Structures are given as C-alpha cells and as structure tokens.
Amino acid sequence: MKVVFERPRALSDVTTHYCPGCTHGIIHRLVAEVIDELGILERTIGVAPVGCAVLAYNYLECDWQQAAHGRAPAVATGIKRALPDRVVFTYQGDGDLASIGTAEIVHAANRGERITVIYVNNAIYGMTGGQMAPTTLEGQVTATSPRGRDIKQAGHPMRMAEMLATLPGVSYLARVAVNKPANIMKAKKAIKQAFMVQIDDLGFGMVEILSTCPTNWGLQPAKAMEWVDEKMIPYYPLGEFKVPGEVK
Amino acid sequence: MPKVEFNVDRCKGCELCAVFCPQKIIKLSEGINKLGYHPATVKEMEKCTGCAICARVCPDCVIKVYK
C-alpha cells in the first residue's frame, strides 16, 4: 500500500489560524505542492500580505518577507531585481491587491515583472471582520454594506484578471476557484503555470483564485462552496485570460 | 485496501471532506479534539476507494491517503 496523498514538504506542519472551512488552507497547500513539484523550495521567496493571509509566512517552508498593505508586488520587485535567479511570489487578498494595492499590482504587471502573484478573491475583508471589499458583489451584505452593495454608491465589483490581462507585460493570467475537487485540480495547474512563466523568464504570472469566507459570509463551509458557484462565478468567470505561446 | 488517516487534532470539523466524499463514509466524531472541534472520521473504511477527494478539499491538510 503506498501513500497517494500526504502533506507537501513545502507546507509547514502546523495548525493554521484560518477559520473552519476557509479555503486559504487549500490554496496554501496547492502552492506548496507546486513548489515541491518544481523543486524550487530552496530558491523561493514569498511575500505575505496584510489581511487574513498575513501569517502565511508561518505556513510555507520557504523564505518570506511580510509586506505593508497592498505593497507586496513592489516588495517582490525589489527581491526579484536583487536576486533574478530566485523564484519570487506574492500571496494577496482582494483588499490588498484590488483596493489599496492597485497601483503596485498594475505597474508590476505592466513591467512584466518576473514574479508570480497568487490573488485570493473572497469578495470581502476577512481579517477586519467582514467589511465590503472592492470585489464584493452587487447586493452582497457586509458589515459596511448592511443593505447590500449599492453600485450607485460604492461602484462595481472589480474584475482584476480581465483588467490586468490587457497589459502586455503579463505572460500568464487565469481565474480559478477552489470550491470543488475538479476546480481545485484546475487551480493547481494554473498556479503551476504562473510559476513556470517566471522560471522560463517569460513575464508576469498571476492566478486569481475564488475563495470562500464562511465566517463573514455567514454560511456553513459547504454552503459557502456552493455560493461560489451560484454567485461568484457568474460575475467572475473562470478561465485563462492570457497564456504564453512558448511555455513548456 | 485503500484507507485514509486523519490527523485528528488538526481537524476543524468543517465537514468539507464529508460533503465531497463520493462514498459518503466520512462523519464527524462525537468526541472533541484538542482544538475543541468534532473531528472528521471514517466509520466504514472498507468502502474507501482511495480517491483522495477528501484530502484535496481539506483546508487543513488533515488527511493522508493510502492505496
């Protein structure tokens, strides 16, 4: 009898602080599996965001830098320019990347910065207690949109993947979800591609990952997985928005 | 024979494994683990196919799968 599934080596053997059913844990594991499969643990440097994933540096076994809110792509740029032969990735939520850090992500993408961005979109601010995010859906109730997000007052949910895909510096860009087994497998493939375009020196790689926040959505974990299908995917369609021709 | 092993004290009882298990053999235990949750467990291991779906949807990497 052989082991067909176990904890990847790059994933730290600790209990995370994430709420029960929060899919950050799945995404962490997928990144760890990719790092293991590519054999890059010893030359990878992660950049942790501000938000629920701020403690990501405790959960993956690579070197880490913790960045100020939204600034992870700039920090990653500094690391990558200093050490071009290392693999550098950021792990950012939707408040971090799509709100306070829009300038940094747009310009890192536009420069074709050789970094990989893991962008976790759960349509809400988790760490601060469930406030409206730039990605919060129309009508979605949050702590700061108690009557549901009003487009006239708060603007539209931001589709970062579509927006960034227009930039020539971007080599790989996909939107995936981790709300069911088949989607999780696709998410892993996309994460691997986003690392590969960096390793192959092709350009900027990013994966937007639709993730759940059972606690702040007020849903059981399994219901939250369904909510991604019912509410998020219709507005945030899955797929590859940019693929380089020459990726191996 | 395929089997799954749970790292009981890492389980947060979110039940995603139970919901997605094609064989529907995962349930939450009566007992409480170190974290204060009812951890997931398998009652009829002989029905396990070793598909590892439970492990792939687990956000806490609780499950090890043998086949």
Place this chain on the structure above:
Amino acid sequence: MLGEKVLMKGNEAIGEAAIRAGCQLYFAYPITPQSELPQYLARRMPEEGRVFLQAESEIAAINMVYGAAGTGARVMTSSSSPGISLKQEGISYIAGAELPCVIVNIVRGGPGLGGIQPAQSDYFQATKGGGHGDYRLIVLAPASVQEMVDLTILAFDLADQYRNPVMILGDGVLGQMMEPVEFKDFEPVKIPKPWATTGRKGREKNIINSLYLDPTKLEEHNWHLQAKYREIAEKEVRYDTYRSEDAEVLVVAYGITARIARTAVDMARAQGIAAGLLRPITLFPFPTEAIAQAAEGAKALLTVELSAGQMVEDVRLAVNGKRPVYFYGRTGGMMPTPEEICREIVKVAGKEVAE
C-alpha cells in the same frame, strides 16, 4: 577620477558615492530638487551592472527598497519632502523589520506641496520617527558636496552595522550646488547578513517581518530597538565646531545654514563679539552632550534653521534651562544672509553679554 578633485553637483555626488559604497540597487521617483540624482544613477548604475529602477510612486520605491534590502543587498532611494512623506509607511516597516538602507531627503519648503526651494523643515519628521511607532533613523546632515560624498559612504556602513535605515538630510542648495569633491580609495565594509531572505538553501527559513501579535513579544522587540538606538547614541554622535572654545554666543546650525552661520560668526567676531558655532553632523543621534558642555562656557545660544523652529527644541533639551536659547529661522525657501544672522548674534549678545 580616483584621488583627484572633480567638480560635481551635490545630488550627483551622492549618486557617485553610493556607487563607490557598493550600492547595488537604487529605486527612484522624480521630484524637484533631487532629480539630478535619479538622472545620474539612471546612467551610472547600468554601467556598473547594477539596478536602477524608476518606480510608479515613492510608496512603491520605498517598498522595493524593503524587498531588496531584505535580500541583504545595499540599497538606496531618494526624494524630496512631499515624496518622503509618502515613503513614511515603508520607512516604519523598514525600521520595524530592521533592514539596512539609505534614504536621501533633499528637503524643500512645506507644508503640503509647499515650494521647490531649500528648507530644513523636515527635521522633526527625520529625527523623531516620521512614520508610526517608536523608531529612529540615523540622520546625517552634510554641509558641503564633499560631505555628501563622505556621509553617503558612512551611511551605508552604519545602516549595515546597526541594521537600521539611515537618512541623508540635505537641502536644495546642497543638492544643486557644484563644488570640487575627492573620492578617496576605500574598501566598503562587508558585514555578514545571515538574516537575509535569499532562498533557504543550507539553512532554516528566514522571515523579514515587523508583525508581533503577542504584546509581550512586541514589547520585547521595542526594547531591543531602543537598546540599539541607545548604542547608536553612545557611539555615533558627530559634530563640528568653529571658534567655539571661548564663545559667549554659541550658534547651533546644521547643513547649508551652518555655512552661512560660520560667516556670520566671523562677522560678529570682527565686531568684538565672542561668537562660535556648533554644527551637528548627526541629527540623530543628536550631539546633546557636546551642546550641554559648550553651553557651560557660553552666555547664550542661538539656533538658526530654515524652518519655524524644530532643532531648537533639541538644543533646549540639551541645555536644559541652564542658558537662554534663542531662535532665528527663515522658511518657505528663503535663505538668511550672513548679515541677518550676525544681526541676531549682536542682538543676543546685547541682551545676554552686555556688561
């Protein structure tokens, strides 16, 4: 140009000194009156096989500094007052995470967009923290183009030695003026950086971080930082004096103002007033002891600044009420003439030295 004197603009001299000091990466954003520095390094860094990158903002530039400094490289950024305000968040993180780097502020008048003429009104921001939290920068204040070179080289060494950001606090006059400078032959100090995030090959993982959620740990970290600042205060104070031994009116001024004040001291001496000058070179650590001692022999002190009165507070703390401390300042980019300062010296002498 080794060993020989060359004529250079202050801003460019900082750039060349950074290269000599082994600065491997420089992150820029244009702003007057420091733009000659990024322009110089845009040309020189690639020549040396090093990194010049123009960031999308001062905020991005300082965070690029954070990332690159975290790999153990020697890194610099530069700006002028409004841009330095934007960098404050990043500077606080850099101080918290104890990353060595050099930040150049070629100060212009404020507040707000202010103007583009020289000022010294960022003294509080530079020496008292600037961003959030209990932290200090080492702050070096050159008064000549040669000193811009020497202090830039020193800045990189101090940054590495103490794992602390170092600020060069210049002003628009120094940045723009041309003077002959000499680049002496030297070996940049090499300090091992086992904490750097370079990939974990052959060791445990490293984390560059300023987050301590446990208050006992955060307090411990703060006491560690404070102990470091005390050590810096003990070991790194630098200042210069001019005709201060028998001074009855001691002028305290730094940077370009100190040069004008020096002429004013000579003018006052010519009128029979025993004036002298003490010029802080390090603004943090501040030459508190030296000023306290010099004050013993003086009748009064006069602080002169291109501000509404900022360093004067530290001079008063140093003197601790034992002598009167007067202030004379110009703001908004206006410069005092030697005659103006001399007049103030005469006024102070009239009040405090009159027989």
